[in-house]
Amino acid sequence: MCDLGDDRRVFIGAEGSALAELSEARGISGQEGEVRQILARSLRGRVKELWGDSIGNLLARAGGGGGKRVMLAAHMDEVGLVISRIEKSGFLRFAKVGGIDDRVLGSKAVLVGKDKVYGVIGTKPVHLQEAAERKRPFRADELLIDIGAKSKEEAEKLVRPGDMATFDVRFESFSDEVVKGKALDDRAGCAVLLEIMKAQWQGVEVVGAFTSQEEIGVRGARVAAFALEPTAAIVVEATLCSDTPGTDPHEECTRLGDGPVITLMDRGVIADRAMVEELVETAEKEGIPYQFRRTTAGGNDAASIHLSREGVRTAVVSVPCRYIHSPVSVMSVTDAENCLRLLIAYLRRVEAGECLRI
């Protein structure tokens, strides 16, 4: 039975927990600074080594020995928007950063730039729309952010092209089990990885890579894997969960509450079969619920990590996340806790020489 320690709820559930802070932190691909600072503050003094690299990854080393280096990766960036142009009217044009469905953008509140300037992605009032217009969703390039400025000059005092615009969503619990917030992809993974890095390890070297720019091409991970030369890697992600009414069972991908998700194959990687077997064995031994990712759609940092240098044995373990890549996503606290339990139990077995035998 894996002991999570006294700060079990502090890690995930409540407002004020590490996950709450990470979810509300703002960091689109390439501008992950705020997230990096929170993680660094939390890890400083608690790990053997803590450093950054040229592309913005935050890397942390714990443990040592055993002749094995396991890289764990969770990405710091969230999908969001970047201001591309300030119009004469004082309204802002934007571009999407990462894969966002255009249809979730209309009528959302956003925070722009480091000063968190409040903005609204306004849409044409339904009263003024023609019948044909009502049938068609607005495209991202037709939408504008309104920050209340009356002119370009006024707007320029507050924001600049290149500023990020993140969704203005508070992290909150629905219940003891279910929470909502933005960027659970992949702040949930970061929260889990944070806890793993704080544990004591010996007999295995555990390197945590909080990666940058995953959403725009798994870029940070590529650089990190090359530098770290790990024996094996596990990516800790948030993943698709479409278990809502009206979905055919075979298109659900995962189910909320059914436990951490083990990937068999996605668009970017075929998971190392031996590691998958070992993870399943670990879950069953420890009585931790788990499920397989029942789709091959999507990809993550594993795509670039496993092809580093001469190849790296890689697996992916995820937390199911409804409404992923939208302003408000939903996950189960229990799934996240079980994800942490599974990974810690697996790494303990690696320490003991039972898994990742060379």
Added chain:
Amino acid sequence: MVVLNLWREDALRESLKRLARQLSEAYGPSGHEDEVRDTIKREMETCADEIKVDALGNLHCTLKSDSGSKVLLAAHMDEVGVVVTHIGDDGYLRFSNVGGADPEVLLGQSVVFGDGTVGVVGAETEKMAEGRRKFLEHLAPRSMFIDIGSRSRDEAGRRVRVGDVAVYRREFSDLGARFSGKALDDRVGCAILVVLARALRERGILKNELNLVFTVQEEVGVRGATTSSYAIYPDLAIAVDVTRTGDTPKSERMAVSLGKGVAVKVRDSRMVADPGIVRLLVETAERCGIPYQMEVLERGSTDASAIQLARSGVRTGALSIPCRYVHSPCQVSDWDDVGCCLDLLGNVLSSPLEF
């Protein structure tokens, strides 16, 4: 300079035909190449100086030599297939594709899993009410399923698990001048490399260090080639794969035809072949009287595209066996084209290369 004519030797030709059949019928979708790897490993044990399997499952076989250059020859072991993503309460298996297996080609096919479990591919037919055209428009893996004859999820679950991969179920056929089977792409390439290595070693005419890599996961993104070429980093590389043809009725325009010889790749969708290697291959073919044809492939690529970009770059070319109906269960190629490929490589590698 002696011209090598391996294809004319009956015993060697028969052994290549036998190996092509055996490898074509073997089970080996991307990520599950074990059976193919084990067969090739056994065949290579007699002639390779070093054999190893790397982290992703690539099979590396080295034949050392004091002269010439360090040459990488690559052929991929994997074939396209379908992976089970869900087992329904009704016992039907839902799937996604592994590599380029088209829905229209999959429909109605017989498929087989690693343990021999057989299934048939069906599709949701309610759209037929709107006409066959509408039905075909909507045909996609998400509206298809595999029927293994199970009557419930429990019954299906006793034979198959989520994550299991099935391949086309197809017997190899020797058609005389030509042959047909599944996965000629690229089991025929693998067979050629095995027989080539053995022949050069047995005759003591290997004049370059040969690094054969039988790669994994080519069909899902030339992945095995990416990591293995980083490890080997040769002086030059030649990938041996199949290529499409333009010789069937009213086909897409393409210059390559069955029976016109081995295809020397000039370029494809992701690679421009090293001109020096193209020249070497063409000059050797001309000198030895080996039929060959020039290949420009507009849609598709091979392991060569990944090898070329390894580290600071590798001089890379490719030889292709013309092949009709690629990614279908019944691909067709010509034996003499295979023989030309074998002879061309044999003649190239039995002189020390300066690269």
